Amino acid sequence: MNHLRVMLGVYKQYWRINILTTLEYRENFLIWFAFTFIYHGSAVLALWIVLNRFPSMNGWTFRDMAFLYGLWMLAHALHNTFFSTVGDVPDHIRDGEFDRILVRPLDTLFQVIATPGQVFPDELILALITFTAATWYSGVQVDATFLIFVPLIVAGGALIDLAFNLFISTVAFWFVRVDALRWIVVQLEQEFTRYPISIYSRGVRLLLTFVVPFAFMNYFPARFFLHKAHESSMLPAGVGLLTPAIGLGFVAMAYVFWRFGLNRYSGVGH
């Protein structure tokens, strides 16, 4: 219990430092916020342009696609806000910082997560606004099921992100440079989740459902809430509510792999 209190104290300090750093480098923050805004803005604008000319993508309208994007954006922003630091492990290993983390008397993964940087919940706030607007715009019915399951689905989606972030960082115990691998997975996630997966060939659909289950971040839940179950006979509509379980399952697997890697790790020879 005492241990938990220490961790909570550390975690509070972590956010205090993050926010103070952000306030200190205000111009920098504003530029990066503009970047985040324009990144998502241009993605949505591109979707709008295409669907303005071609009103239906396999039965999905722009309104549906806005909901699809909003759902992914919210889960992804949640992950970026709380767990993006997990992606710094390869850097820590390379510059020797990781060896210092190992000898401190707190859980290694917790320390990695709570390494201060310049994290600020700006993307999360933007994502909440976008998701709210997209929900209203797409006409999704906000009922009890929605209110109970959407927070769980978003958390589950963030866990799916975390699982792959952690998995790739763990690979760095063996191969120090994992930039290429991370880059491929990130691209797969960002570009393939933008459209309903029913437009892809069978192999890619299976990949996005079972191997790198990014389809559970937005496609399956959106299919459930938008009542589009008929469009893909692959799986029943209800799987859209399984995202939290999938997220927990994949994080558990990634954590086991992390522990395995940690036990094998012997430094890079500093």
Next chain:
Amino acid sequence: MIVATPRFRLEPYVQFAQKAMAREATYRFDVFTSIASVLVRVYLLRMVWVALYARNTAPSDLPLHAIITYSTVALLMGLVMDIDQTRMLHDRLHSGDIATDFMKPIVVPLYFFADGSGEVIFHAVLIVPSLLLALLIVHIDVPGPLVLGTFFVSFFLGYLVGFCINFILNCVAFWTLEIHAVQLIVTWVTDLFGGEIIPLVIFPAFLQKVAFALPFAAMFSTPLLIYIGVIKPERYAAALGLQAFWVVVLGFVATVMWRAGAKRVIVQGG
């Protein structure tokens, strides 16, 4: 202090370009990921356009095979166009090495151009394997020699426009060193308004007007529309003329910024 250049010799610049090529060739993983990324996007865009054309009326001047050709050629062009050829300017401003560069008996902007060209030539070579592998995923149209020849001229002019825009952005580093986010923002805007992802001709009318009035259209849109035959031979002169106009205007801005920036470094003593 600038040492007067005694007599212009080309050999050093050829050497700089060769050095840059050798440097790029050592990053094997990057080579692998750039090709993989092109192939993944070729597949993705093919699926997207197939899905869009399946359920909507196709534009008469842009049949499915033309738009798939457009996207594939755009991605291959991106291998060369998406390189920040003058990043070296920014790097050397950051490290302060720019001060000693000015003392060397070389023309400094030409040094950056030579280095950037070496990098570009290396990446241009990657187009060949990328194209061959892309042909396994899609079929692309090959136009006649007149169209193809004009396309290459237009591609080169587009490359110069891109070079000037990059150079201008890197010159901003003379005044403020944090330009990474700004560069990324410009990249997103270029991708969308340059017609790299979506042909500008399917933009809604008012956005089309905006996009065609911006210099970004000269980078991707003009050569690509020539390639797929939307710009007919009678309009070649006007299209290439507009590209040349942008090269001159942006080249002028780049020169002015370079002079002002260089003066600043020399006055401050590096």
